[in-house]
Amino acid sequence: MVTNLGADQLGSVSITNKVPQRNQLTGDFLLEPIIVNSNIKIPPVIQELIKITSEGLVKGSKPIQSTEGSGGAYLMQDSSGLKYVSVFKPIDEEPMAINNPRGLPVSVDGEGLKKGTRVGQGALREVAAYILDHPRKGPRLCHDKELQGFAGVPPTVMVKCLHEGFHHPGGYKNVSGNVKIGSLQMFMRNIGSCEDMGPGAFPVEEVHKISVLDMRLANADRHAGNILVAKDGVDGRTVLIPIDHGYCLPESFEDCTFDWLYWPQAKEPYSPDTIDYIKSLNAEEDIKLLKFLGWDLPPKCARILRISTMLLKKGAERGLTPFNMGSVMCRETLKKKSVIEQIIQEAEETALPGTSEAEFLDLVSVIMDNHLEELYP
Structure with missing residues (x-):
């Protein structure tokens, strides 16, 4: 993860664990991970x-531009050219970015x-969602081997x-000025998305794991089309x-939306294991982890993460x-503010x-307790 978003700003970023490139000096292609802390071993x-x-x-397998979505996303193939292995999303081709291929106006x-998000930060959020999708046994960096995250966000870098x-x-000039920065995510085999089928067939625990991730990261773009079924x-x-977490960790709760909210599984209580996982979450440690890996979360985004984690933990404790x-x-x-927005407004006025x-967070906690007691006595 990096805060340096321009190709001309990469001088302050440590690049480690490089992979071989064909004829890199003439610029045929380049692919390198961006690492800001050389002491971290790439998983x-x-x-x-x-x-x-x-x-x-x-082997000459060219990127294939996806026909879905409102930004540039490229399906990357393996050496045989017969299988997709990853998805690359350049920051300069995000919705409303300067090189967006869909013809959207520049912001x-x-x-x-989405309200509370910034153009050019979608890739950071994609990587952050993977980093913060901690395995059940604790934060990702605490393990010697790779463990799947609780919600199963695909590996992203x-x-x-x-x-x-x-x-x-x-125009493509075949020079370093054409280098793009973005997120590279593992392509996941699937049989479609939740949009292609009714939610009744989805296991409760599978829906619940998505709900924990989305509420914790205040996802502003969770719809049935960006949940794959496998x-x-x-x-x-x-x-x-x-998948598709470019609008998580926003600066406000205004555009939070979860398609799963009205699925039948959402009205089922969390299992003891899921409650234990929620209890283990720590927003302060998450903020430190993101900073350690290169993204100093903006203050407004950090506040949202703290408050969303607070709600999740309080709700789990109450059996919500x-x-x-x-x-x-x-x-x-x-037009009507959500309850959590009302809580924050009340805290700001007080x-x-x-x-x-x-x-301020202590104040939010007290006001949140009052609202939850009133809503769910």
């Missing part, structure tokens, strides 16, 4: 992701399609990549895979369902000048 699953994607480029104030197959409105290779059970908690976080109508962030 084997990420090394393999970069390796097989690079091998595809070596005039830097705000993205920030990379810089050069290839003529990307969208180059000004079959476990061992026992054939249905598995849900969350995903529907109960999601209803607090999401607006009923576009807080004295010079109130510290910790004191």
Whole structure:
């Protein structure tokens, strides 16, 4: 992860664990992970992701632009050219970014399609969702081997990549100026998305794991189309895979939306194991982890993460369902503020000048308790 978003700003970023590139000096293509802390070893699953994607480029397998979504997304192939292995999303091709291939207008104030997000930060959020999708046994960096995250966010890494197959409105000059920075995510085999089938067939635990991720990260873009459906290779059970997290960790709760909110599974209580996982979450440690890995979470985004984690933990302690908690976080109508927005507004109106962030969060906690007691006595 990096905060340096321009290719011309990469001088302050340490690039480690490079993979071989064909004729790199003449600029045929380039693929490198962006690492800001050279003391961190790239996990084997990420090394393999970069390796097989690079091998595809070596063999001439070109990026294929996806027809879905409102930004530039490229399906990267393996060396045989017969299988997709990853998805690359350049920051300069995000919705409302300067090189967006869908013809969307460029953002005039830097705000993205969703309230509280910034154009050019979608890739950071994609990587952050993977990093913060901690395995059940604790934060990802605490383990010697790669463990799947609780919600199953596919392995994702920030990379810089050069290839003529990307969208180059000004022409491809085959020079370093055409290098693109973005997120590279493992392509997940699937049988479709939740949009293609009714939710009744989805296991409760699979829906619940998505709900925990979305509420914790205040996802502003969770719809049925960005939850993939797959079959476990061992026992054939249905598995849900969350993708597209470019609008998580926003600066406000205004655009929070969860399609699963009205699925029947959302009205079922969390299992003891899921409650234990929720209890283990720690927003302060998450903020430190993101900073350690290169993204100093903006203060407004950090506050949202703290408050969403607070709600999730309080709700789990009270035995609330995903529907109960999601209803607090999401607006009923576009114009009516959600309960959590009302809680924050009340805290802001009550807080004295010079109130510290910790004191403000204590105030939010008290007000949240009052609202939850009133809603769910």
